[in-house]
Amino acid sequence: MRLVARKTRVSTGASVPVLIGIAAVCVFLVIGSLRSDIFAQQTVAGLSQGAVFASLALALVLIYRATEVINFAQGEMAMLTTYIAYQLTIWGVTYWVAFPLTLLISFALGIFIYGVFIRPVQHRSVIALVIITVGLFILIDGLVTWKWGADLKFMQAPFGNQVYHAGGVAFARQDIGVLAVTIVSVVLLWGLFQFTKLGLAMRAAALRPAAAALVGVRVDWMLAVGWGLAAVLGAVAGLMTEPTQFLQPTMMQAVLLYSFAAAVLGGLESPAGSVVGGLALGVFLNLVGQYVGWATSELRLPIAFVVLLIVLLLKPNGLFGRKQVRRV
Amino acid sequence: MGALLQLEDVDARYGPIQALHGVSLSVAEGEIAAVLGANGAGKTTTLRAVSGTVRRSGTLTFDGRPLRGGAEATARRGIAHVPEGRGTFAELTVSENLRLGAYTRRGGLKDDTARVQQYFPWIEERKSQQAGTLSGGEQQMLALARAFMQRPRMLLLDEPSLGLAPLLVTEIFRIIRELNEHEGLTVLVVEQNAHIALQLASTAYVLEVGRVALSGPSNELQQHESVRRSYLGY
Numbered sequence: 001m002r003l004v005a006r007k008t009r010v011s012t013g014a015s016v017p018v019l020i021g022i023a024a025v026c027v028f029l030v031i032g033s034l035r036s037d038i039f040a041q042q043t044v045a046g047l048s049q050g051a052v053f054a055s056l057a058l059a060l061v062l063i064y065r066a067t068e069v070i071n072f073a074q075g076e077m078a079m080l081t082t083y084i085a086y087q088l089t090i091w092g093v094t095y096w097v098a099f100p101l102t103l104l105i106s107f108a109l110g111i112f113i114y115g116v117f118i119r120p121v122q123h124r125s126v127i128a129l130v131i132i133t134v135g136l137f138i139l140i141d142g143l144v145t146w147k148w149g150a151d152l153k154f155m156q157a158p159f160g161n162q163v164y165h166a167g168g169v170a171f172a173r174q175d176i177g178v179l180a181v182t183i184v185s186v187v188l189l190w191g192l193f194q195f196t197k198l199g200l201a202m203r204a205a206a207l208r209p210a211a212a213a214l215v216g217v218r219v220d221w222m223l224a225v226g227w228g229l230a231a232v233l234g235a236v237a238g239l240m241t242e243p244t245q246f247l248q249p250t251m252m253q254a255v256l257l258y259s260f261a262a263a264v265l266g267g268l269e270s271p272a273g274s275v276v277g278g279l280a281l282g283v284f285l286n287l288v289g290q291y292v293g294w295a296t297s298e299l300r301l302p303i304a305f306v307v308l309l310i311v312l313l314l315k316p317n318g319l320f321g322r323k324q325v326r327r328v
Numbered sequence: 329m330g331a332l333l334q335l336e337d338v339d340a341r342y343g344p345i346q347a348l349h350g351v352s353l354s355v356a357e358g359e360i361a362a363v364l365g366a367n368g369a370g371k372t373t374t375l376r377a378v379s380g381t382v383r384r385s386g387t388l389t390f391d392g393r394p395l396r397g398g399a400e401a402t403a404r405r406g407i408a409h410v411p412e413g414r415g416t417f418a419e420l421t422v423s424e425n426l427r428l429g430a431y432t433r434r435g436g437l438k439d440d441t442a443r444v445q446q447y448f449p450w451i452e453e454r455k456s457q458q459a460g461t462l463s464g465g466e467q468q469m470l471a472l473a474r475a476f477m478q479r480p481r482m483l484l485l486d487e488p489s490l491g492l493a494p495l496l497v498t499e500i501f502r503i504i505r506e507l508n509e510h511e512g513l514t515v516l517v518v519e520q521n522a523h524i525a526l527q528l529a530s531t532a533y534v535l536e537v538g539r540v541a542l543s544g545p546s547n548e549l550q551q552h553e554s555v556r557r558s559y560l561g562y
Contacts, residue, residue, distance in 0.1 A: 197431070204417055204428050211415035214379065215478065216403030216432035 014273070014320045022276065022319075029283065037168040042290045043283055048175035049244075050282020051182035056237040056252075056259035057266065057274035058186060059230040064268055066206040066226040067118060069129040073136035075256030077113070078234035079249060080140050081106040082242055083148055085235075086155055095156050099239065103232045110231025114224045122223075145249050153247035158239070178240045185236045186275055189229065193271075202226055257301060258282075261308045266320050273320025281307070331389075332357040332482060332514050333378065338386035340370075340377045347373040349538045350386070355482070355531070360508050360515040362529035362546070364522045364559055369535040371518040372412055375484045378402070378516070379409040391481070404432050408475035409484040415474075416467050418460025422451060425459050425470055429477030437477070444473045447503055465496035472503060476511075483507070485517040489524065497521065501528050522559035526550050534559070 014022070033040035056074060063071045071077075084105055088098035117136060121128045159177030163170045193199035204212040205222035213219050237259075238252060245251040262281050266273025281304060288295045288303060295303060315321065331354035340348040348370050355361040363371050376382040378390075380398040388395040390405055402409070408429075409415075417425050426444065430437050445452060448469050454462070459470060468488055475483055488504065489497040501524055507513045519525035526532055526546045534542040534555060542549065549555050 197427070200420075200424055200427055201431060203420065207419050208415070208417055210381070210399070211411070211417060212428070213399035214381070214403060214409045214411060214415055215428050215474070216400045217428070218400050 018315075018319050025280070033169075037170075038290065039287070040169045041171070042286045044171055044179075045175050046283035046286030047279055048172075048178045048282070049286065050262075050279035051179045052237050052240050052255060052278075053258045053262045053281055054275040054278025055182050055185060055233045055240070056255060057262035057278045058189070058271055059233040059237070060259060060263045061266070061268060061271050061274045062226055062230040062233070064263075066202075066223045067114075067122065067129070069118075069126060069133065070260070071230070072130070072133040072256075073113075073140060074133075074230065074234050075252035075259070076137045076140040076144075077106075077109065077231055078238035078241075078255075079252040080144055081109065081231065081235035082238035082247060082251070083144055085239055086148075086153060086242075086247055089155055095158050099158075102239065103235055106231040106235035107228040110228035111224045113231070114227035118227070119220065119224075141249055148247075148249075150249055155242055155247060157243055159243070174243055178243070181240060182236060185233065189233065190271070192229075198225070254301065258304055261304050265308055265311055265318055267318030268321075270318070270320035273318055277319065330357065330392075331355060332391060333516065334387075334389040335374075335377070336387040336389075338374075338377050338384055338388060340373050340382045340384040342373075342382065347382070347538055348377060348384075351377075351535070351538070351540055353533050353540065353543065355514055355516050357481075357514055358508075358512055359531060360504070360517065360529045362525040362532040363516065363518045363535060364520075364525060364532055364555075365535035365541075366558075367520075368537075370538040371535055372486055373538075374535065375409060375411075375486055375516070375518055378484060379407060381409075381411075403478065406479075406481040407484060408478045408480035408482070410471045410475050410486060410488070412486045412490075414467050414471040416459050416462075416471060418458070420459055421456050422459050422462070422470060423455040425474050426451075426455075426477050429474035430479075432478060440477050440479065444476060447476070447506065448473050464491050465493070465500070468492060468496075468500055469503065472500070472507070476507065476513075480513065482514045482516065485515065487518055487520060489519060489521045497524060504528065522555070526560075 029043050033043050056078060059074050060071060063069065063074070081102055085098045085102040088101060089095060093101065113136065117132055118129065121132060157174065159174045162173040164173060164176070193203060201212065201217045202222045202225060205217050205219040206226065209219045237255065241251055241255055258281060259278065262277035263274045265277035265281065266275070284307065285300055285304060289297065289300065311319065333355040335354070336352050337350045338348055338352070339346060339350060351370070351374060363374055365371050373382055377384040378388065378395065379402045380395065390407065395402060395405065417428060426441070427437065430440060451470070451473060459467065462470060485504070488500050492500065504515060504517070505528060508515055517525060517529065526549060529546050532543065532546050532549050533540050534549070542552065542555065
């Protein structure tokens with residue numbers, strides 16, 4: 001029996017005007033890059049920085065969707081895992097072996113933090129959770145400084161220091177590498193969520209825990225895996241920040257603030273939005289730094305937040321904020 | 329045939345409030361049983377006691393072994409609970425909802441999808457639609473289809489008629505009967521609509537403030553003076 005024959009429009013993420021806007025910006029960036037070498041260089045460097053913001057922002061979104069808390073310790077967890085990679089290289093492990101090892105350790109660390117610190121208070125109060133993540137921030141910061149010291153440390157440059165020339169444009173191999181690594185990890189994660197049974201169960205557990213349990217999903221485990229994956233993304237962000245910021249306990253603090261901005265820009269609930277938000281922020285800040293005389297590096301962070309404020313005034317749900325269509 | 333599900337002297341509570349007081353009931357393999365009663369009588373809580381989504385005590389036996397643990401353990405024992413509000417994952421697509429129904433199972437889903445097709449032919453062309461945009465009746469059917477994907481031995485249904493037009497209610501109950509007859513599904517259904525529930529079920533239990541006030545074969549209950557007055561309205 002055919003009950004209702006009407007077609008229903010479904011909102012999935014970005015609205016049409018936002019998509020048109022994004023397309024227009026992309027066209028602008030491509031045309032600009034074709035006409036000016038410096039513009040092209042700055043755009044690529046911006047994308048590379050933005051990719052780091054994007055992966056940490058995506059980690060924040062993952063956790064926000066699963067546990068409904070902003071994890072203030074996300075940046076410090078990323079920093080800790082970068083130190084772990086550093087320690088592995090000190091012990092003689094080569095960088096590209098230490099890299100996947102670090103991601104594995106990060107996954108375990110994320111699950112551990114969820115199980116020990118988050119799960120016990122998860123259903124009590126949001127404020128308690130927020131305080132706990134702030135506490136974790138301080139705890140990790142203290143532990144790292146105690147173990148490795150506050151002075152700058154250096155790891156081997158993972159992508160070397162070569163520069164590629166294409167036409168008159170010089171691309172740092174490092175920028176391309178950072179961009180590539182981040183894109184690959186984001187795509188893998190997207191595939192996991194979209195195409196695997198585990199990913200589907202994780203989404204179900206985050207969206208509707210009670211209903212997910214009724215179909216047999218172990219909700220706590222799914223949330224733990226979510227924290228693990230977020231920690232892995234954070235580790236990618238940390239390792240990709242290290243070549244430019246070097247290793248120090250404060251290395252991820254500014255990145256975390258940019259990532260907050262990127263995540264909120266994207267709508268906080270939208271993984272795609274956080275990636276677009278991160279990339280957009282990176283490119284925007286680099287181009288402003290290049291072409292606007294008074295916008296010196298001290299103003300980078302304030303400018304990021306002014307942009308955020310303007311976007312939120314125009315679109316309170318963020319660029320990809322989704323209004324649920326629901327019928328009862 | 330012995331009882332597939334047996335509750336003996338089951339209590340359940342929400343914090344300080346006790347919702348069930350020593351409820352006993354049993355559902356034979358292959359039968360449809362109904363739980364009737366007014367709002368707040370403990371109908372929903374009875375189902376939640378079975379699926380372990382409320383704090384409970386007493387003896388609960390399924391297929392000869394005690395029921396323990398929470399919702400996901402119950403699902404793994406082969407009990408599909410369609411809760412109040414239907415448990416639809418509104419944000420996910422229709423086919424993702426069906427895949428989640430089959431979550432506890434291994435192996436391919438082709439056969440099951442084909443069988444779901446038989447009962448719910450409209451699902452195929454709507455499978456990439458967001459489930460929250462389906463109509464109430466479609467969501468109720470999706471909930472049945474999702475439960476069916478679990479290949480359960482027993483189906484717990486919480487007010488399948490809620491909020492649906494009479495024509496749709498008839499359709500839903502027709503499908504429940506088909507699932508029972510063709511697939512051998514044992515069903516425990518909770519209903520406000522005593523009329524239709526007594527037509528569907530072979531056994532019924534009437535709850536009043538957390539206790540079983542009356543029970544017996546549906547046709548006997550249908551004749552029962554107080555049931556007629558309180559629940560059937562004639």
